[in-house]
Amino acid sequence: MRARWACLAALIVIAAAAAGCGSISISGASEATGSQLAIYSSLPLQGPSAQVAQEMVNGERLALADAGGHVGRLRVGFVSLDDADPSTGKLDPGVTAANAKMAAQDSSTIAYLGEYSSVATAVSLPLINAAGILQVSPGSPYVGLTSSLDAGQYEPQRFYPSGRRTFGRLQPGDPAQAAAQAALMRALGMRSVYVVDDQNPFQVPLAELVRRDAERAGIRVAGHDSVPIASGTVFSGEVEKISRTGAQAMFFAGGPGPGSIAFWRALHGAEPQVLLLGSSSMVSEAFTSAIGAAAASTYLTTPALALGQYPRAAARMLEDYRRHFGGDPGPYALYGYEAMSVVLAAIRRAGARGNDRQAVIESFFATRNRASVLGSYSIQPDGETTLSRYGVDRVQNGRPVFDRAIDIG
Incomplete structure (x- = not known):
């Protein structure tokens, strides 16, 4: 756990230095200036x-236009x-920190929408919090952002x-x-599972949560390994280890x-x-198109649910989206809205x-029982949503395709 914390702490220190923050003691006035407010994304x-x-x-943009x-x-x-490095397209903690600093130092800022990834939110959140600004993320599932669990x-x-x-x-x-993974295992009739994570500090807690929930569901956990998943690694030893246990399923928490x-x-x-x-971090066509015959077992x-799984208000919003922006939007347009x-x-x-x-x-x-394009939900004191439906994708023709929804209550 100390190694994980050191890794995350170093990420924030490096990002803050890259943004020229020096420290994260950015203080903001409680009241935004005048009648002009700014929402950053x-x-x-x-x-x-x-x-x-x-x-x-x-x-x-559409939600603001509707208002x-x-x-x-x-x-x-x-x-x-944009929180990505313009030269590589990859997440750049320094760019993320600079974004957060810009919003924090703008006296008209009333809210900050972001980030998408948990890694980026771990960088921006201390800066936005120090400025006393509301931050709402459409993603960022890492448990440590809201809970000590x-x-x-x-x-x-x-x-x-x-x-x-x-x-x-x-x-x-x-x-x-x-909880959705444990429910899926039960639905598939699995009696045993082997849990693996890729040592990423943002993935290790998920693997532990899945292990615990599987055991509570009466599913035998045959083992739990943290394995370095690098390009060029030979996995014969890990594969043999899993094979010897007779596990019916393997859960992997890691990147694609x-x-x-x-x-x-x-x-x-x-x-x-x-x-x-x-x-969910593996729901990427770059991954699903490259796993070959393993797709049938994945x-x-x-x-993200199928669009038909959302309330009627979502269908109306998506129709407006098509009129304004064209294209065929997916469920994440609903999260932005x-x-x-x-x-x-x-x-x-x-x-x-x-x-x-x-x-x-x-x-x-204080948000309670809010009717939205995502469904009805409340915000809990720790910042978690009460939305309780999770999706499951299978792989068809190399692409992730919605298969079912799981209600985790």
Whole structure:
């Protein structure tokens, strides 16, 4: 656990230095200046997540347009930032920190929408929290952002230097995904599972949560290994270890890179009857198109449902989206739309104090039974959503395709 915490702490220190922050003691006035407010968005607009991120940004823009660009007397502006390195398209902690610093130092900022990945949120959240600004993420499922359950050392406290909670997410977090994985195992008739993680500090807690939930569901956990999943790694030893246990399924918490692809193919080649279960971070066509015959045994959990699984309001919103932006939007457009909408609703409920950052934070955390394009939900005191449906994707023709929804209650 100490190694995990050191890794995460170093990430924030490096990012803060790259952004010129020096420390994270950015303090912001409680009240945004005047009647002009700004909502910032920080998402990866380049690289492998660019399409999803652009759909979210378009959803955010549409929600603000639907509100007429204002809440009562308060005009609301929108600033969209890219948290990816422009030269590589990959997440850049320094760029993320610079985005957060820009928003934190803007006296008109009332809310910050982002980030998509948990790694990026771990960088921006301490900066945005220190400024006393509401942060709403459409993704970022890492458990340590909201809870100490199987999280790293000093988590989640170290993400909140102000000592107050200012962060909420719309996507159900790691505990929900772990519950969905255990429910999926039961639905598939699995009696035993082998758990593997790739040593990523943002994935290790999910593996532990899945192990615990599987045991509670009466599923035997044949083993749990943390394995370095690097390109060029030979996995024969790990595959043999799993094979000897007779496990009916293997759950993997990790990324979708070349090492994961090689591991997937190796295990399926040796034990084709073993079901291969993966986390939402693996829902990527780059992964699913490269795993070959293992696709037939693969099940990936995801917070994204089929569009028909959402309320009628979602269908209307998506039709508006097509008229404004064209294309065929996916479910993440709904997450972007709701991220903006719930913030505007918090400003509206704050009434005469709609330009007061703390009042808007309190209003957001008072969200109860909100009817939205994602479904009805509330925000809990720790910032978690009560949305309780999780999706499962299979692989068809090399692409992740929605298979079923699991209600985790």
